[in-house]
Amino acid sequence: MAAAARLFCRKLHLRLTPRNTTTSPWLNRFAVFTAAATLALLGAGGLVTSHGVGMAVPDWPNTYGYNMFLFPVSQWVGGIFYEHSHRLIAAFVGFLTAILAAWLWVRETHGRLRWLGLCAIVFVLVLMGIRKMPVYFALAAAGIVVIGFGLHQSRRNARQLRWLGMVALAAVIVQGVLGGLRVVLYQDELGIFHATLAQLFFVLVCAIALFTSRWWKELPTPLTQLPSDGKQELQSPELRRLKLLALGTTGLILFQLMLGATMRHQHAGLGIPDFPLAYGKVWPAMDAISVAGYNQQRLEVTVANPITSFHIGLQMAHRLMALAILIGVGALAWQARRWSSLVPLRRLAMVWLALILVQAGLGAWTIWSNKAADVATAHVLVGALSLVTGALWCIIAFRRLPGIVEAKSVLTGGAIGESARESTSSTGSFHGNPATAMNK
Amino acid sequence: MRTMTKLSILAGLGAGLQIAAAGDITGTITLKGTPPAEKEIKQLKDDVNCGKLHTESVFTRFYVAGAKGELADVFVTLKGISGKSTGAAAAPLVIDQKGCEYIPYVAAAQTGQKIVVKNSDPVLHNVHPTPVNTAGGNKEDNKAQMAGGPDLNFVFPAAENFLRFKCDVHPWMFSYINVVDHPYYAVTGADGKFTIKNVPPGKYTLVAMHRKAAPAPAGFEKEIEVTADGAKVDLALVAK
Numbered sequence: 001m002a003a004a005a006r007l008f009c010r011k012l013h014l015r016l017t018p019r020n021t022t023t024s025p026w027l028n029r030f031a032v033f034t035a036a037a038t039l040a041l042l043g044a045g046g047l048v049t050s051h052g053v054g055m056a057v058p059d060w061p062n063t064y065g066y067n068m069f070l071f072p073v074s075q076w077v078g079g080i081f082y083e084h085s086h087r088l089i090a091a092f093v094g095f096l097t098a099i100l101a102a103w104l105w106v107r108e109t110h111g112r113l114r115w116l117g118l119c120a121i122v123f124v125l126v127l128m129g130i131r132k133m134p135v136y137f138a139l140a141a142a143g144i145v146v147i148g149f150g151l152h153q154s155r156r157n158a159r160q161l162r163w164l165g166m167v168a169l170a171a172v173i174v175q176g177v178l179g180g181l182r183v184v185l186y187q188d189e190l191g192i193f194h195a196t197l198a199q200l201f202f203v204l205v206c207a208i209a210l211f212t213s214r215w216w217k218e219l220p221t222p223l224t225q226l227p228s229d230g231k232q233e234l235q236s237p238e239l240r241r242l243k244l245l246a247l248g249t250t251g252l253i254l255f256q257l258m259l260g261a262t263m264r265h266q267h268a269g270l271g272i273p274d275f276p277l278a279y280g281k282v283w284p285a286m287d288a289i290s291v292a293g294y295n296q297q298r299l300e301v302t303v304a305n306p307i308t309s310f311h312i313g314l315q316m317a318h319r320l321m322a323l324a325i326l327i328g329v330g331a332l333a334w335q336a337r338r339w340s341s342l343v344p345l346r347r348l349a350m351v352w353l354a355l356i357l358v359q360a361g362l363g364a365w366t367i368w369s370n371k372a373a374d375v376a377t378a379h380v381l382v383g384a385l386s387l388v389t390g391a392l393w394c395i396i397a398f399r400r401l402p403g404i405v406e407a408k409s410v411l412t413g414g415a416i417g418e419s420a421r422e423s424t425s426s427t428g429s430f431h432g433n434p435a436t437a438m439n440k
Numbered sequence: 441m442r443t444m445t446k447l448s449i450l451a452g453l454g455a456g457l458q459i460a461a462a463g464d465i466t467g468t469i470t471l472k473g474t475p476p477a478e479k480e481i482k483q484l485k486d487d488v489n490c491g492k493l494h495t496e497s498v499f500t501r502f503y504v505a506g507a508k509g510e511l512a513d514v515f516v517t518l519k520g521i522s523g524k525s526t527g528a529a530a531a532p533l534v535i536d537q538k539g540c541e542y543i544p545y546v547a548a549a550q551t552g553q554k555i556v557v558k559n560s561d562p563v564l565h566n567v568h569p570t571p572v573n574t575a576g577g578n579k580e581d582n583k584a585q586m587a588g589g590p591d592l593n594f595v596f597p598a599a600e601n602f603l604r605f606k607c608d609v610h611p612w613m614f615s616y617i618n619v620v621d622h623p624y625y626a627v628t629g630a631d632g633k634f635t636i637k638n639v640p641p642g643k644y645t646l647v648a649m650h651r652k653a654a655p656a657p658a659g660f661e662k663e664i665e666v667t668a669d670g671a672k673v674d675l676a677l678v679a680k
Binding site for chain 2: 064
C-alpha cells in the first residue's frame with residue numbers, strides 16, 4: 001500500500017507540472033475575471049435554490065415564451081427575478097468561457113490547427129444561438145465527449161492549456177443543458193448534478209487562472225526549498241502524508257458539497273431545525289412516528305416537502321463530514337506552520353483553515369436563521385471557495401513540493417539535489433503569495 | 441318486450457328509492473389543545489407587487505379554528521370506496537389566486553373532475569401541481585398564468601391526499617386538493633361543519649384528515665352506520 005501511495009504521488013506530481021504555461025497579463029486577468037464571474041454565477045444559482053424558486057420560469061430556453069434576452073424587466077417579479085438573472089449570468093459566463101477557450105487556443109497553436117479550433121468554437125456559439133432543444137442535447141452530448149478527450153489531452157501534455165480551455169467550454173455547455181432539463185423535465189435530481197458540476201467548473205476556471213499567472217510561470221522547479229541553514233526541512237514520508245492529507249481533505253470537501261447539494265435539492269427545508277443538537281438530542285430519533293411528529297410541529301412559511309428520515313440522515317452526515325474536514329484542514333495548517341521556506345503553501349493552508357471555520361459558522365447560522373436565503377447562499381459560496389482553495393493547494397503542493405524520488409535524492413545528496421542547490425542560490429528561497437498569484 | 445319494460449321501470453324505481461333512502465353524513469370537527477401561533481408571511485408583505493394587495497399582515501393558515509375550537513380545512517371522506525367517481529360529470533372545482541394566496545387553502549375534487557385555477561391578481565403566477573401519485577397517472581405540471589390571463593384547467597385520474605399546488609414565483613403560495621374517486625367527501629368550513637351528501641345506507645369508516653392536527657397525516661378514523669336518516673358524527677382532532 002505504501003508503494004502504491006508513492007507511485008500515485010509521483011505520477012500526480014509529474015502530471016501537475018506545466019512548466020511552460022501560456023502567459024500574458026491580459027489573458028491572466030481575463031481568466032481571473034471569468035473565475036470571479038463564475039463565483040457570482042454560483043451565488044446567483046445558490047439564491048435560486050435558497051429561495052425555492054428553481055421552477056419560477058416554467059420554460060427553457062425561453063422565458064415565459066420570450067427570448068430570454070428580451071424578457072421585459074417589468075416581469076422580473078418574485079422568484080422570476082432570481083431564476084431569470086441566474087440564466088442571464090450563466091449566458092455571460094458561457095460567453096466569457098468561449099473567449100477564454102479561444103484565447104488559449106490561439107496562443108498555443110498556429111496555422112491550420114489554430115483556425116480549426118477557432119471555427120469549432122464559433123460554430124458552437126452559432127448553434128447555441130439557434131435555441132432549440134435538440135440542438136442543445138446534441139451539443140451537451142458532444143460536450144461530454146470533448147470533456148473526456150480534453151482531459152486526456154491535458155494529461156498527455158501538462159504544458160498546454162488549450163485543451164483545458166476546451167474542457168471548460170464544453171463543461172459550461174453541459175451545465176447549461178443540465179439546468180434547462182431540470183426545469184422542463186421536473187427532475188429535482190438533475191439539480192444535484194447541476195450544482196456539483198458548477199463547483200467543478202469553478203475549480204477548473206480558477207486552475208486556468210493560476211496556470212496563466214506569472215507567479216506560476218516563475219515558480220521554481222521542484223526541490224528548491226532547501227533553507228539557508230542547509231537542514232532538510234521535510235522528510236519524505238511526512239511530505240507524502242501531507243500531500244495525501246490535502247488531497248483527501250479536498251476530496252472530502254467535494255463530497256460534502258455534493259451532500260449539501262443533495263440536501264438543498266430535496267426542497268424539504270431544514271431537516272433538523274436546531275444546532276448543535278438535533279431535535280434536542282445528540283442523535284435525533286428517525287423512526288416513522290417521530291418523523292411524523294416533526295412534520296406536524298413544523299409550520300412552513302414557504303413551500304417545503306415533508307421531512308423524511310433520509311433528510312435527517314443527510315443532515316447528520318453533513319455535520320459529521322464538516323467535523324472531519326475541519327480536522328483535516330486543521331491538521332494540515334498545524335503542520336504547515338513549521339514551514340519556514342514554503343511560505344505560499346503555509347499561508348494558503350491558513351487561508352484554507354480560515355475559510356473552513358467561516359464555513360462552519362455559516363452552517364450553524366443557516367440553521368439558527370431557519371435557512372435564511374442570504375445566509376444559506378453565503379454557505380454555498382464559502383463552500384465553493386473552500387473547494388477551490390484545497391484544489392489549488394494540492395496543485396501547488398504537487399507541483400512545488402518534491403516528489404518522492406527527488407526527496408530521496410536530497411537525503412542522499414544526489415544529482416538532483418546538487419542542481420537544486422544551484423537553483424536555490426540563483427532564485428533565492430520560495431516566496432510569493434498564491435492568494436495574489438492569480439492576478440499577476 | 442313488455443316484460444323488459446316492466447323490469448326497467450322496476451330497476452329505475454329501485455334506484456330512485458335507494459337514492460331517496462340515502463342519507464347525509466353531517467358533523468362538526470373541533471380542535472383540542474392549543475395550536476402553535478401562525479407565522480407571519482413576511483415575504484408576501486415584502487414583495488413589491490404582492491405587498492400592495494394587503495393592508496395588514498398575512499399569516500399562515502395551518503390551524504384555522506374558531507373560538508370554540510371549530511376546525512376548518514379538515515378533509516372528511518369515507519375510506520375503502522373506489523371506482524365510483526362521478527367527476528367527469530361534476531361541476532369544476534374552482535381555485536383562485538387572490539392577494540398572492542390560494543383560495544381556498546384546502547379543497548377536494550374527484551378523479552376526472554376539472555379543476556379550474558383562476559388568477560384574480562394583477563401579477564403573474566405559475567401554477568405548479570406536484571402530485572406524489574405519479575405512478576397512478578397524476579402528472580406534474582407547471583404552467584405560467586399572466587395577470588388577468590385565461591383560467592388554467594387540470595384533471596387528475598388517480599386518488600391522492602393533499603395533492604399540492606404551488607406558485608414558484610411566490611414560494612409562500614401553496615394549497616392542497618384532495619383527489620378521491622368517489623363523491624363522498626367534504627371539507628369543513630370556518631364553522632368546522634361538514635356534510636357528505638347522498639350516502640347509501642350501510643356501515644362505513646369515516647376518516648377526517650388535517651394537514652397538521654393529530655393524528656396527521658393518516659387522519660382520525662371512526663366506524664359509522666348510515667341509515668336512511670343519515671348519520672351525525674362529531675370528531676375532535678388534537679393540536680400538537
